[in-house]
Amino acid sequence: MFIETVGGRQRMNFSRLKEVLELPNLIEVQRNSYEWFLREGLREVFADVSPIQDFTGNLVLAFLDYSLGEHKYSVPECKERDVTYAAPLRVKVRLINKETGEVKEQEVFMGDFPLMTEKGTFIINGAERVIVSQLVRSPGVYFAEQLDQPSGKKLYTATIIPNRGAWLEFETDVNDHIFVRVDRTRKIPATILIKALGWGTNARVLDLFGENRHIQETLSRDNADSEEDALVEIYKRLRPGEPPTVESARALLESLFFDPKRYDLGHVGRYKIQKKLRHGILYRYRDEEGETEWDPHLNREVPKAREFIRELTPDDVVETVRYLLKLMEGQGQVDDIDHLGNRRLRSVGELLQNQFRIGLSRMERVVRERMTIQDVDVITPQVLINIRPVVAAVKEFFGSSQLSQFMDQTNPLAELTHKRRLSALGPGGLSRERAGFEVRDVHHSHYGRMCPIETPEGPNIGLIGSLSCYARINDFGFIETPYRKVDKDSRRVTEEIVYLTADEEEDKVIAQANIELDENGYFLERRVNARRGPDIIMIEPDKVDLVDVSPKQVFSVASALIPFLEHDDANRALMGANMQRQAVPLIRAEAPLVGTGVEGKAARDSGSVVLANRPGTVEKVSATEVVVRTEDGQTDAYRLLKFTRSNQGTCINQKPVVKKGQRLAKGDLIADGPST
Numbered sequence: 001m002f003i004e005t006v007g008g009r010q011r012m013n014f015s016r017l018k019e020v021l022e023l024p025n026l027i028e029v030q031r032n033s034y035e036w037f038l039r040e041g042l043r044e045v046f047a048d049v050s051p052i053q054d055f056t057g058n059l060v061l062a063f064l065d066y067s068l069g070e071h072k073y074s075v076p077e078c079k080e081r082d083v084t085y086a087a088p089l090r091v092k093v094r095l096i097n098k099e100t101g102e103v104k105e106q107e108v109f110m111g112d113f114p115l116m117t118e119k120g121t122f123i124i125n126g127a128e129r130v131i132v133s134q135l136v137r138s139p140g141v142y143f144a145e146q147l148d149q150p151s152g153k154k155l156y157t158a159t160i161i162p163n164r165g166a167w168l169e170f171e172t173d174v175n176d177h178i179f180v181r182v183d184r185t186r187k188i189p190a191t192i193l194i195k196a197l198g199w200g201t202n203a204r205v206l207d208l209f210g211e212n213r214h215i216q217e218t219l220s221r222d223n224a225d226s227e228e229d230a231l232v233e234i235y236k237r238l239r240p241g242e243p244p245t246v247e248s249a250r251a252l253l254e255s256l257f258f259d260p261k262r263y264d265l266g267h268v269g270r271y272k273i274q275k276k277l278r279h280g281i282l283y284r285y286r287d288e289e290g291e292t293e294w295d296p297h298l299n300r301e302v303p304k305a306r307e308f309i310r311e312l313t314p315d316d317v318v319e320t321v322r323y324l325l326k327l328m329e330g331q332g333q334v335d336d337i338d339h340l341g342n343r344r345l346r347s348v349g350e351l352l353q354n355q356f357r358i359g360l361s362r363m364e365r366v367v368r369e370r371m372t373i374q375d376v377d378v379i380t381p382q383v384l385i386n387i388r389p390v391v392a393a394v395k396e397f398f399g400s401s402q403l404s405q406f407m408d409q410t411n412p413l414a415e416l417t418h419k420r421r422l423s424a425l426g427p428g429g430l431s432r433e434r435a436g437f438e439v440r441d442v443h444h445s446h447y448g449r450m451c452p453i454e455t456p457e458g459p460n461i462g463l464i465g466s467l468s469c470y471a472r473i474n475d476f477g478f479i480e481t482p483y484r485k486v487d488k489d490s491r492r493v494t495e496e497i498v499y500l501t502a503d504e505e506e507d508k509v510i511a512q513a514n515i516e517l518d519e520n521g522y523f524l525e526r527r528v529n530a531r532r533g534p535d536i537i538m539i540e541p542d543k544v545d546l547v548d549v550s551p552k553q554v555f556s557v558a559s560a561l562i563p564f565l566e567h568d569d570a571n572r573a574l575m576g577a578n579m580q581r582q583a584v585p586l587i588r589a590e591a592p593l594v595g596t597g598v599e600g601k602a603a604r605d606s607g608s609v610v611l612a613n614r615p616g617t618v619e620k621v622s623a624t625e626v627v628v629r630t631e632d633g634q635t636d637a638y639r640l641l642k643f644t645r646s647n648q649g650t651c652i653n654q655k656p657v658v659k660k661g662q663r664l665a666k667g668d669l670i671a672d673g674p675s676t
Contacts, residue, residue, distance in 0.1 A: 131347075157172075411650065486546060512530070
């Protein structure tokens with residue numbers, strides 16, 4: 001037992017395990033994502049639409065740089081005045097007239113952009129709102145199998161899912177033919193598509209795949225003798241009723257899969273395809289625009305996708321068919337679509353980016369029209385740009401999107417949980433009616449990433465979840481969880497922490513956090529409880545790769561607040577985790593006799609308490625304000641909220657917990673909030 005001080009109050013800690021890793025900032029999901037959007041997300045969208053050319057190619061409009069100005073009102077003022085907490089977005093735009101060589105540059109106002117508050121929320125028309133992260137299927141290539149009922153034969157499918165653009169689906173039948181569907185149309189033999197992509201004859205196709213029985217069977221159904229025939233055949237299926245020509249067919253295929261404006265795998269899709277198919281990584285160097293390089297190394301660690309080609313390549317199609325052939329011969333693995341290695345998070349930054357992209361593409365159409373109508377001599381960027389569609393798209397997202405929600409502010413835990421919520425519903429996600437049992441069920445890959453307990457009862461069960469305590473989101477949107485590394489040579493559990501995604505840990509042997517170790521980190525037991533993929537096993541310590549960092553790693557903050565959780569039935573724990581969020585803050589709050597040690601961290605990160613921004617000395621304390629003299633002689637005044645109404649009509653009241661003359665470090669507690 002040892003005594004620790006939390007916010008000036010002493011608590012006895014009876015925990016048997018020492019804390020290896022501190023809990024991270026519990027709202028970093030929201031904050032990091034929004035910061036990424038301001039830093040990189042906006043720039044990506046402007047780069048995607050820029051440059052805009054008129055139909056003759058004479059006028060070119062390019063977006064150069066952007067900046068966010070100062071917000072007009074502070075957060076409390078926005079709430080009082082019922083306005084949006086936002087800052088003006090200004091974009092530097094260049095217009096070039098190629099005929100005359102004239103260049104005009106202007107800074108254009110692109111509307112007020114909502115800002116995120118320190119607490120990870122947005123103030124929209126005076127109301128505090130939260131953008132919930134969405135759990136969606138990751139773009140990439142997926143292989144599945146099903147049993148054909150009459151024959152008992154395994155049939156395989158492969159689907160290439162982009163971020164935006166047409167789907168490409170391959171399937172096998174009972175007679176070992178391989179078919180392809182382009183964008184959900186009627187199926188055609190897969191060899192027709194391969195011929196259309198440049199391998200024009202039967203001999204070249206056989207050369208590509210070797211004398212494969214399945215390919216020979218498929219060629220017997222394929223009556224295209226050349227690349228041109230194959231292109232025309234595909235055009236007939238995609239555009240029935242239109243006269244087919246080779247040129248229009250080639251242009252159609254080009255625009256469907258190989259035009260970056262129409263088809264985008266995204267960084268994630270390219271990363272997943274390379275990881276699954278492991279063929280040479282295709283990427284473009286930035287300084288030699290348009291040059292394509294092969295990376296021959298089929299390494300496990302796929303480099304960051306920033307330089308990757310984001311559209312499909314003919315090689316991707318060929319490699320997908322190759323993998324399908326391997327599956328038909330009993331090699332390779334099919335994918336589990338409920339595995340968290342195949343599902344990713346779209347957090348606030350990406351959701352906003354998608355919305356902003358929609359607004360900009362609408363604006364692009366308006367700009368093109370105005371370029372043809374306006375007089376070329378007097379035209380300026382300001383005249384061309386109509387910001388209405390952009391402003392409307394952003395406003396619509398914050399005001400009426402399913403993922404933009406009125407913040408649950410009943411108590412600080414409700415607020416914190418709302419910001420850490422994961423939803424499979426929403427635009428581009430699942431719908432309650434169509435979601436089956438498998439999607440809702442607890443999956444072994446949820447361990448340490450998504451809480452198996454906290455989910456609503458009723459129609460949304462399993463579709464709405466909560467992020468686990470230690471989980472974090474990586475650059476690709478996959479959820480990672482931390483583990484302690486085991487040194488294989490010395491067989492010692494080290495203090496080194498590694499964060500792994502669900503598919504990276506699939507083949508690792510991972511021991512639980514409560515295994516017995518001596519003070520140097522050596523195993524004391526002859527066999528330990530561990531897991532490998534979906535299996536729980538008893539294994540010798542020298543075969544263990546990783547160790548959990550904490551027993552509460554599996555659970556969300558709300559579940560981790562339940563004392564003696566391991567003695568509860570899971571259904572009742574679910575109810576308890578949900579009901580804690582409904583507790584009304586008392587006017588005179590009392591500390592609980594028994595806690596779990598997460599309470600202090602939950603209160604601090606929820607944003608309901610007041611923390612010192614800079615170190616200093618308390619100069620004045622009253623019920624409504626605390627003034628701190630900082631080390632460089634300046635004063636920081638902290639205004640406290642007194643008996644204000646929360647979103648749910650509960651009482652928000654902050655009380656100072658410091659005394660005049662008290663020394664404060666950065667992050668020290670100044671005032672308690674509701675329920676703390």
